[in-house]
Amino acid sequence: MIRSLLTSLFLCLCLLASPALAVAPDEVLGDPALEARARVLSAELRCMVCQNQSIDDSDAPLAKDLRVLVRERLVAGDSDAQVIDYLVSRYGEFVLLKPRFAWHTLALWAAGPLALIAGLFAIVLALRKRSSQAAQTADTPVARLSEEEERRLRALLEEQG
Template sequence: MRSLFTSFFLCLCLLASPAMAVAPDEILDDPALEARARVLSAELRCMVCQNQSIDDSDAPLAKDLRVLVRERLVAGDSDAQVIDYLVSRYGEFVLLKPRFAWNTLALWAAGPLALVAGLFAIILALRKRRAQSAQAADSPVAGLSEEEERRLKALLEDNG
């Protein structure tokens, strides 16, 4: 029973691991170049899938990009030259993590600005709630308008 459970667990772990779409015919003979190609492929977006790297995608365009990356590396290009070539050909969108530049400033600033705006909104909401609870504690009957409170005070004073 224990060996069955162990086998099941190992199969489950293998299924949960990320699927690499690199075909055996794409793999370079030089392990150093192949490692560089894998690192670069993990940084490049599949133009078809758009949320996967070309290393993970099974799309034909991703295969073409993987082959192109390997061809450029075999030709002697540096990692930066390969990235620059692909960006010049496909635009910044090909990068999973866009470069920090003036034209991408809004993209990089959007997350922190949204966080600050959310914190500011929470602080304002807490202050408003605190002010309302303080006002409710001061009024004789919670939930009355100012006009109703004046009428209530006048009636209570008349009845003494």
């Protein structure tokens, strides 16, 4: 019982650990070198339907069409750069999972570091404000009780025991 449960669990874990490639057997090229290039290119291209998934991982019909198109261009003799340029000319920069660094993508590339710098700046300002408030509190003189207040306080403390 336990052995079959462990075996089932092991098989499930193996299935979860394997890559979920959506490439159908009829898409695979006969030349292993071209197929390897096609796989590398497919991993860099975004599925226009799934958006945050490569065409290599997507089961969408458009992803299949793009995988076939990549393989057709490779068989026709295009270089990897030519295949990418062709797809970018047809679908725009959005087809790339990792956008190119150019003047029109500068905001995209700069947004992360700028947000990090702004966050660090905000933390520094907050810490400075907190330390200056603590220093002001420490420098503020403590108000003394009047003689009447001190007598009443002593009387209350004596009543309490």
